[in-house]
Amino acid sequence: MNEKERKAGNEQQLSRRDLLKMLGGSAAGMSMAKIAGLGGSAAALLGGMPAGAQSKVEIWTGFGQGRMADAMQGAIDNFAVENPEFAPEHIIVPWGEITDRVIAATAAGSPPDVHRGWSGTVGNAAIGALTNLQPYVDAQNVDLSDFWPATLDQMKFQGDVHAMSISTIVQFLYYNKDRMREAGLDPDSPPSTIAELDEQGAALNDVSDDGTINRLGFSPTVPGLQIWDWGAAFGSQYWDESEGNIAIDEEAMIALFEWYKSYADQFGAENLQAYASTYGGNNFGRNTPQGIYYTGLITFWVLGSWSYNDMGEYGPDVDFDVIPIPQLASADDSAPGTSNGNMYLVPANCANPDGGFAFANFMSSSPFVAINKALPDSVMPSRRSLANLPEVDEKEGGWTILARDEILPNTLQRPSFGGNGFFGGALNEAAENVMFHGADPAEVLADAVARSRREVERLRG
Amino acid sequence: MFKLKRDPADQSNSWRTDNLPAWGLFFVAPWIIGFLAFTVYPFFASLYFSFTNFNIINFSPRWVGLDNYVELFTADPIFWISIGNSIRYAALLLIFATVFDIFIAYLLSLNVKFLSIYRTVFFFPVLVPVVAASLTWIWILNPRFGLINGLLDLIGVKGPNWLASPDTAMLSIILIAVWGSGRQVIVYLSGFNDIPRSLYEAADIDGASGTQKFWRITLPLLSPQIFFNVVTLIIFSLQSFSEVYIMTGGGPANSTLLYAVNLYNRAFRDFAMGYASALAWIMFLLILGLTLIIFKFLSGRVIYER
Numbered sequence: 001m002n003e004k005e006r007k008a009g010n011e012q013q014l015s016r017r018d019l020l021k022m023l024g025g026s027a028a029g030m031s032m033a034k035i036a037g038l039g040g041s042a043a044a045l046l047g048g049m050p051a052g053a054q055s056k057v058e059i060w061t062g063f064g065q066g067r068m069a070d071a072m073q074g075a076i077d078n079f080a081v082e083n084p085e086f087a088p089e090h091i092i093v094p095w096g097e098i099t100d101r102v103i104a105a106t107a108a109g110s111p112p113d114v115h116r117g118w119s120g121t122v123g124n125a126a127i128g129a130l131t132n133l134q135p136y137v138d139a140q141n142v143d144l145s146d147f148w149p150a151t152l153d154q155m156k157f158q159g160d161v162h163a164m165s166i167s168t169i170v171q172f173l174y175y176n177k178d179r180m181r182e183a184g185l186d187p188d189s190p191p192s193t194i195a196e197l198d199e200q201g202a203a204l205n206d207v208s209d210d211g212t213i214n215r216l217g218f219s220p221t222v223p224g225l226q227i228w229d230w231g232a233a234f235g236s237q238y239w240d241e242s243e244g245n246i247a248i249d250e251e252a253m254i255a256l257f258e259w260y261k262s263y264a265d266q267f268g269a270e271n272l273q274a275y276a277s278t279y280g281g282n283n284f285g286r287n288t289p290q291g292i293y294y295t296g297l298i299t300f301w302v303l304g305s306w307s308y309n310d311m312g313e314y315g316p317d318v319d320f321d322v323i324p325i326p327q328l329a330s331a332d333d334s335a336p337g338t339s340n341g342n343m344y345l346v347p348a349n350c351a352n353p354d355g356g357f358a359f360a361n362f363m364s365s366s367p368f369v370a371i372n373k374a375l376p377d378s379v380m381p382s383r384r385s386l387a388n389l390p391e392v393d394e395k396e397g398g399w400t401i402l403a404r405d406e407i408l409p410n411t412l413q414r415p416s417f418g419g420n421g422f423f424g425g426a427l428n429e430a431a432e433n434v435m436f437h438g439a440d441p442a443e444v445l446a447d448a449v450a451r452s453r454r455e456v457e458r459l460r461g
Numbered sequence: 462m463f464k465l466k467r468d469p470a471d472q473s474n475s476w477r478t479d480n481l482p483a484w485g486l487f488f489v490a491p492w493i494i495g496f497l498a499f500t501v502y503p504f505f506a507s508l509y510f511s512f513t514n515f516n517i518i519n520f521s522p523r524w525v526g527l528d529n530y531v532e533l534f535t536a537d538p539i540f541w542i543s544i545g546n547s548i549r550y551a552a553l554l555l556i557f558a559t560v561f562d563i564f565i566a567y568l569l570s571l572n573v574k575f576l577s578i579y580r581t582v583f584f585f586p587v588l589v590p591v592v593a594a595s596l597t598w599i600w601i602l603n604p605r606f607g608l609i610n611g612l613l614d615l616i617g618v619k620g621p622n623w624l625a626s627p628d629t630a631m632l633s634i635i636l637i638a639v640w641g642s643g644r645q646v647i648v649y650l651s652g653f654n655d656i657p658r659s660l661y662e663a664a665d666i667d668g669a670s671g672t673q674k675f676w677r678i679t680l681p682l683l684s685p686q687i688f689f690n691v692v693t694l695i696i697f698s699l700q701s702f703s704e705v706y707i708m709t710g711g712g713p714a715n716s717t718l719l720y721a722v723n724l725y726n727r728a729f730r731d732f733a734m735g736y737a738s739a740l741a742w743i744m745f746l747l748i749l750g751l752t753l754i755i756f757k758f759l760s761g762r763v764i765y766e767r
């Protein structure tokens with residue numbers, strides 16, 4: 001082999017330098033592609049779309065099938081018509097995964113431009129996961145006083161708006177009139193206080209000698225403890241705005257925990273848990289006619305207004321009605337539970353925050369959405385102006401008027417804060433310790449609050 | 462393309478195509494890169510994060526020294542509950558699974574009809590996805606309409622509340638884990654099959670009873686498999702997560718809150734990544750310590766066939 005051939009051969013061989021160049025080049029290429037993002041307008045250009053014509057708005061929700069999906073698509077179509085500068089793209093993510101996936105995508109630098117969440121999701125602002133929407137709100141002169149006060153509180157994190165609420169869920173006490181009649185109770189006089197609820201519920205229980213619960217009149221532990229709501233009904237707060245940390249009304253919460261314990265003592269905590277687990281699949285059969293609410297297995301229960309629509313769909317023959325959550329007559333600051341805003345949120349560092357806010361604002365302010373999306377889901381529009389539309393008054397069943405005129409103006413204002421999930425978990429643990437192990441309510445509550453306050457401070461950094 | 466023929470005259474500093482280690486490295490590079498990026502880096506990064514206050518979004522961990530560890534040991538009752546639960550779970554699972562698996566493996570080593578079917582049946586649970594198995598068990602253990610309590614009801618026994626009671630929930634998840642321990646059965650089965658028949662024949666000639674043969678022949682010669690299964694089962698049980706998270710979420714009243722479930726809650730419910738990293742390192746050290754202890758005290762007792 002002559003020199004020339006050898007050189008040619010060398011050129012074709014893989015040297016260490018070549019190998020490193022290849023690997024380094026690949027890594028650099030991947031990094032540049034990552035930095036460039038290849039989202040938004042770049043994607044539009046790659047797709048052959050003229051630059052500047054439209055910007056993509058990536059929307060994540062869980063509305064994947066059925067009536068809710070159709071209503072969501074209708075809302076998106078309306079948004080596209082009213083906002084031709086944006087091209088909405090709806091991506092369906094399972095509800096149970098949406099928050100985790102958004103967080104993961106945000107951490108990876110490729111979040112959606114806007115996503116559906118709940119009041120609790122606003123607390124993710126504490127870890128920097130959300131875009132502060134206050135500058136958008138100010139620039140567009142959004143009338144924040146139009147929102148229900150409790151909902152507005154939940155839209156804010158540390159004083160700034162971080163979410164736009166489309167609708168607000170209130171809590172109702174549902175009651176089965178047929179079962180009340182069977183027990184000789186007057187269905188036109190449902191319980192209006194905790195004491196009446198205890199009394200009427202007790203008249204409707206069906207328990208075997210061995211403790212097995214066959215039918216339940218009422219227990220505050222079924223379908224869940226719902227500590228936030230019952231705590232409000234017993235007169236507790238959860239947050240001290242001046243201190244910027246968790247604070248409860250100890251007396252009220254101790255009374256609540258003792259109330260839980262009285263039911264645990266009456267039925268046996270295990271029997272209540274067994275009853276709940278027996279019928280607990282799929283949210284107590286929320287989406288099946290065999291569900292606990294539609295078959296008379298419970299007479300009084302507290303759930304969000306969203307269940308009103310389910311009652312009509314899965315239990316059309318059940319004669320039922322709703323009232324505000326009964327309150328503790330002796331409590332000074334008692335409220336008819338808490339309310340929970342359904343939110344649209346714009347993740348931090350998304351490709352198109354302008355489009356994200358535009359969509360969130362559209363969803364919270366559009367009469368079309370209020371009438372065709374919120375009301376059919378039996379949740380109230382979060383803006384008072386939309387809650388006063390004629391269609392709201394005309395809604396069958398009268399629940400809208402009850403929610404609008406009696407409950408929403410009076411529910412406990414519970415602001416969004418980081419550590420909300422931890423606090424809820426700690427309260428649940430404390431209540432279970434009281435019910436199952438007879439722990440001292442004051443002691444476990446003090447521990448839960450102390451740990452939760454530390455968590456708030458940790459998140460504050 | 463690269464040259465495929467060796468050039469003996471070429472003395473340059475290049476990797477030739479017949480230089481197998483170089484090409485080998487090239488082809489395994491994706492795995493090595495993945496290993497470095499997704500195993501080695503997180504391993505050491507988590508150690509660093511365990512000394513910081515760090516959330517998943519803002520990549521600006523704040524150094525807090527030993528604060529996370531101090532809080533874990535001095536101010537977090539859930540940590541102690543979860544570690545106690547995990548140790549109880551691991552210990553009971555180890556006992557139940559070892560006894561059950563050896564017994565089943567012994568039965569499966571007998572020369573009976575339909576043996577392959579029996580072996581398949583006992584391995585089936587390993588093949589069932591965790592989520593599907595967990596949801597099925599929730600219904601099997603349903604206090605009112607579950608299969609087990611239904612059978613107990615037929616003989617006039619009121620079944621327990623299983624997953625609904627703090628007294629029986631832990632036992633329930635242990636039984637489910639034993640049900641799914643087909644892999645250990647396979648290992649024991651291979652051990653049984655490796656024991657020379659001649660030893661039993663000699664024992665028969667000497668008049669040894671069945672019990673004597675079990676304690677003097679079977680168990681000692683099965684010790685390598687027992688040793689392997691004990692170590693892997695401890696590691697597996699201390700890391701158990703999915704089935705418990707699905708079936709009980711750690712309840713009722715934290716009675717099944719295993720360490721990994723607590724770790725998950727802190728990391729992905731509370732976004733306390735620094736704190737969760739500290740939890741993970743404590744678990745790592747606990748597993749490492751237990752494994753070393755087992756090696757120190759048991760490895761000398763293992764009898765390997767020569």
